[in-house]
Amino acid sequence: MLRGGGRQGHRAGSGTTCGEVEESMGILSGLKSLGLGNLEDVSLFEEPKKKEAEKQEQVAAPKVQEKDLIYDRSFVCPVCDSSFTSKVMKSNKAKLLGTDADLRARYEGIDAAKYEVVMCPVCGYAALMRYFTGITSSQAKLVREKISQTVRIPPSQGETYTYEEAIQRYKLALVGSVVKRAKPSEKAYICLKYAWLTRGYLESLKEQEAKADEKRVAEWETQENELLANAYKGFTEARQTEMFPLCGMNEVTVDYLLAVLAARFQDYDMSVRLLSSIITSRTANSRIKDKARDMKDQVMLDMKKKQQQQG
Numbered sequence: 001m002l003r004g005g006g007r008q009g010h011r012a013g014s015g016t017t018c019g020e021v022e023e024s025m026g027i028l029s030g031l032k033s034l035g036l037g038n039l040e041d042v043s044l045f046e047e048p049k050k051k052e053a054e055k056q057e058q059v060a061a062p063k064v065q066e067k068d069l070i071y072d073r074s075f076v077c078p079v080c081d082s083s084f085t086s087k088v089m090k091s092n093k094a095k096l097l098g099t100d101a102d103l104r105a106r107y108e109g110i111d112a113a114k115y116e117v118v119m120c121p122v123c124g125y126a127a128l129m130r131y132f133t134g135i136t137s138s139q140a141k142l143v144r145e146k147i148s149q150t151v152r153i154p155p156s157q158g159e160t161y162t163y164e165e166a167i168q169r170y171k172l173a174l175v176g177s178v179v180k181r182a183k184p185s186e187k188a189y190i191c192l193k194y195a196w197l198t199r200g201y202l203e204s205l206k207e208q209e210a211k212a213d214e215k216r217v218a219e220w221e222t223q224e225n226e227l228l229a230n231a232y233k234g235f236t237e238a239r240q241t242e243m244f245p246l247c248g249m250n251e252v253t254v255d256y257l258l259a260v261l262a263a264r265f266q267d268y269d270m271s272v273r274l275l276s277s278i279i280t281s282r283t284a285n286s287r288i289k290d291k292a293r294d295m296k297d298q299v300m301l302d303m304k305k306k307q308q309q310q311g
Contacts (some may be wrong), residue, residue, distance in 0.1 A: 003283060064109030067159040069094050078133055079119035079140045080148065084122065085162055088129070089115040101295070102228070102260045103253075111204075113197035114161045117169040124151030126172035128193065130248065131186055134222060139180035145181045147172075148226040163201040172193040188234025189247040192257075195227035232261035252284045265293070268303045 026284055044168055072085040094107040105112060119126035124147045127135070135143075151172075156165055174194065177187045204219050206211045235246070244251050258276035278284050278292040 005307060010157070017303040048247060064095070066256045069107075069110045070115060070160065075118055075120075075132065078127055078135050079125040079143050080120060080123035082120055082200040084120060086118045087115055100196075100199075102196075102264075103257055104199065104212075111197070111200040113193050113200055114163065116193050117166070117173045119153070119169045121153045121155070121171055122171060123148040124153055124176075126169055126176050128173060128186070128190060131182070135180060139182075142179050143176060147176060163197070163204065166197055167194075167201070170197060182232045183238065183242060185238035185242055185246045188238060189230045191227045191234060192231040195224045195231060198224040228261060228264060232258065232265060235261070252258070252278055252281060252288060255287060256295075259292070259299075260293060263299045263302065266302075266306065268299055268306070271299050274300065274305075 012109065018125050032040060069090050070087045071090060073088040074083065074085050076083050089110060089112050091112075094110055094112070097106045097108055099105050116128055117126055118129050118132040123144065125135075125140075125143050154168075158165075161169070170190065170193070174187070174190050177190055198220055201303045202217060202224070205220075235254060239254060239258065245253070246254050248256070255274045255278055259278070262268070262271035262274065275292045275296040279289055279296070282291075284292075
């Protein structure tokens with residue numbers, strides 16, 4: 001007969017006879033008597049294979065390359081009729097990571113601001129893409145007279161634009177907007193995007209250098225601040241003198257941007273007024289209303305801190 005027991009080991013001086021089960025029993029003990037002794041120690045459930053050794057230490061996803069997120073787009077210069085190509089971001093391929101308070105979009109693997117300016121390498125006419133072809137004959141004449149006759153454009157040879165190249169392009173776009181007497185909104189929009197580019201440049205410097213040069217960082221921070229101050233001034237003027245949409249933005253979006261810029265320059269009363277108008281607006285969606293509420297709370301805190309410091 002089969003014997004079972006809770007004790008471990010064999011009884012001293014005795015063996016296991018046919019029909020007996022060893023006292024060190026497992027749930028499959030006894031299979032040997034059925035000719036299946038090799039299966040007595042089999043595991044009922046397989047151990048998971050650590051997800052293929054954590055997917056072989058989780059094969060690192062290939063890093064997104066900036067060169068794969070841009071392409072060469074053909075343009076015809078409205079000033080000198082030259083054909084050329086300019087590098088443009090593939091907006092449908094770039095992954096959006098988030099948005100800064102002043103609406104700067106941040107993407108994985110690319111700084112979108114680097115590819116916003118279209119520049120003719122022949123005559124030096126440059127503008128943000130949305131404005132490049134919208135130039136009148138009288139404006140084109142001004143560009144030819146005041147820019148094209150003396151400008152020298154260094155050739156671009158890389159697969160992408162460097163920050164230094166992008167900065168040159170923005171400078172030409174900005175001086176071009178002054179020369180052609182562009183509307184305040186266009187000049188403000190260039191300043192805004194140029195400020196975003198400067199911020200991206202600073203971020204890249206800090207990533208590349210263990211300890212970025214403090215003086216250099218301070219200079220670029222000052223430039224970003226100056227550009228945003230000009231953007232604030234230009235959009236404030238444009239809101240009073242131009243029709244919406246401004247630079248593709250509706251009234252609510254422009255007011256939110258102005259509120260953010262006003263807060264940056266401690267024009268708190270203006271910021272609160274604009275944010276309050278958004279919160280009570282019938283046309284603003286719930287998303288921007290929520291952002292306006294959060295922004296207003298922060299502005300009120302900043303106002304309180306400033307009052308305490310002054311008091």
